[in-house]
Amino acid sequence: MAKKIMWDPGHGGSDPGAAANGLQEEHLTLKIVNYAVEYLKAHYTDFEQRVTRGHEQTLTLTNRDDEADSWGANVFVSVHINAGGGSGFESYIHNNSGASTVALQNAVHNEVLAAMRRFGSTIDRGKKRADFFVLRETNMDAILTENLFIDSNDANHLKTEAFLKAVGEAHARGVAIFLGLPSKQVSQPAPLSQPQGIGNLKVLENTVIRDRPVYLGNITGQVKTGDQYIVHDYQTGWFNIGGWVYKNHVQFIPHDDVKISK
Ligand SMILES: [Zn+2]
The missing domain is CATH 3.40.630.40 (Zn-dependent exopeptidases)
Structure with a gap:
């Protein structure tokens, strides 16, 4: 009571x-x-x-x-x-x-x-x-x-x-x-979700990172199967995760409000 x-x-x-x-x-x-x-x-x-x-x-x-x-x-x-x-x-x-x-x-x-x-x-x-x-x-x-x-x-x-x-x-x-009154649970408003980048990607098979979104770009690193990255940009088949990776080697999961042309 x-x-x-x-x-x-x-x-x-x-x-x-x-x-x-x-x-x-x-x-x-x-x-x-x-x-x-x-x-x-x-x-x-x-x-x-x-x-x-x-x-x-x-x-x-x-x-x-x-x-x-x-x-x-x-x-x-x-x-x-x-x-x-x-x-x-x-x-x-x-x-x-x-x-x-x-x-x-x-x-x-x-x-x-x-x-x-x-x-x-x-x-x-x-x-x-x-x-x-x-x-x-x-x-x-x-x-x-x-x-x-x-x-x-x-x-x-x-x-x-x-x-x-x-x-x-x-x-x-x-x-x-x-x-011994119970404290009120102070309800925190849910933080406004501010997703980073345009989506995420999962690496499906080992591949390289290039400095430009073309096969002629210099290789600056590599990604391994299973790695996940935030995707900042997309240009004709290439995802920017800091450097560029080609779409055939990754699975892209766009944020809800992002549309990209294949
Ligand atoms: Zn008094």
């Missing part, structure tokens, strides 16, 4: 969350979640995902976990931005969480921290536990991430779209790793 993932962008609407440095937590969390959703869609299969709120939508805390519970989500991920003048990344699971939720925390925490560190040194504030409402009231494995501080120098990263994207994608990878 498809795994169900509920994404929860912290705050929103009449509850903007923390604000500083021209940034609002509700907007950052929604961006991170949207990047996570897009990344999962693009790279994995066998899952369904929902988001607790849209843009400028207000949810009470109770609203947040209700849908996840009634839908039967397997994983609940609540994304937040920290405030209070510190620095770094931390994640939370509930005080009473068991081994499964610890595994979720390990997967997401490690992916997100690694992604942040590609943008510069990032303090690991740790894999923590707390009695947060959304962690307590959700019936499934649930994690809450605090992605840097909105009111410290961390804000420089939070102003960078590439950073938010990387953090969102890391959340998605962490969840995918935890759930």
Whole structure:
């Protein structure tokens, strides 16, 4: 059965969350979640995902976990931005969480921290536990991430779209790793066939290669029975395979769209 993932962008609407440095937590969390959703869609299969709120939508805390519970989500991920003048990344699971939720925390925490560190040194504030409402009231494995501080120098990263994207994608990878989601087979378009030359030939009996398409041409080499060559040109009975060989000694297999006069 498809795994169900509920994404929860912290705050929103009449509850903007923390604000500083021209940034609002509700907007950052929604961006991170949207990047996570897009990344999962693009790279994995066998899952369904929902988001607790849209843009400028207000949810009470109770609203947040209700849908996840009634839908039967397997994983609940609540994304937040920290405030209070510190620095770094931390994640939370509930005080009473068991081994499964610890595994979720390990997967997401490690992916997100690694992604942040590609943008510069990032303090690991740790894999923590707390009695947060959304962690307590959700019936499934649930994690809450605090992605840097909105009111410290961390804000420089939070102003960078590439950073938010990387953090969102890391959340998605962490969840995918935890759930063991199969990777999507990325379908490569078949390369446009660009056959070389006008066809191929197979040597039927040993013969010589001449420098011109006539019997008077100088012999420059020889070909052996069974050898195969790409044919670049044809002139009145002679095939050019680099030098010229006479048609009686070879079998010519033209490319589909090539016609030659015998
Ligand atoms: Zn928050």
